[in-house]
Amino acid sequence: MTRPVEGAEAIDPDVDLHVPAQRAEPQGRVLAAVSAGGALGSAARYGLLLAWPAGPGAFPWATFWTNVAGCALIGVLMVLIGEGGRTAHPLVRPFLGVGVLGGFTTFSTYAVDFSRLLDEGEAGRALAYAAGTLAGALGAVWAAASVTRLAVRERR
Numbered sequence: 587m588t589r590p591v592e593g594a595e596a597i598d599p600d601v602d603l604h605v606p607a608q609r610a611e612p613q614g615r616v617l618a619a620v621s622a623g624g625a626l627g628s629a630a631r632y633g634l635l636l637a638w639p640a641g642p643g644a645f646p647w648a649t650f651w652t653n654v655a656g657c658a659l660i661g662v663l664m665v666l667i668g669e670g671g672r673t674a675h676p677l678v679r680p681f682l683g684v685g686v687l688g689g690f691t692t693f694s695t696y697a698v699d700f701s702r703l704l705d706e707g708e709a710g711r712a713l714a715y716a717a718g719t720l721a722g723a724l725g726a727v728w729a730a731a732s733v734t735r736l737a738v739r740e741r742r
Contacts, residue, residue: 616676616677619681620681620684620685622681623681623682623686624684624685624686624689625689626689627656627688628689628690630689631689631690631692635652640699643706643707643711645714645715646695646699649696652691652692653691653723654719654723656687657722657727657730658730660727660730661726661728661730661734662731662734663679664731665731665735667679699715700712
């Protein structure tokens, strides 16, 4: 088991088992925050998928942009609540990060869309979707976190 480094920030600020107060915190509140956030994020995603459906053989743009936007928002959130000595209420990350944005992004639908495109004989489109989503999601989280760090630095 590793010991925390004195003065280092916790990797997961809402579940640092090295901190006795967090280890003893009732997990029911965290579960309720994740559940409430997940309901909101999932409902928002479902609404987008209804408003922007992908027909047979079509590129699933709604799922693609939902995942890219959600990853960008996760990058912003993690900088704002997890870096630079800033602190947030202990339920902010479970509610917004795990719940809302975890429910909003949908990598399970991404996998189903990929499989559907393959089944429909759209291998090229499926591979473009797979690679594009990976690059878009990773690029979005990196770019959003970088821009947020610059904005926070400029505000100081």
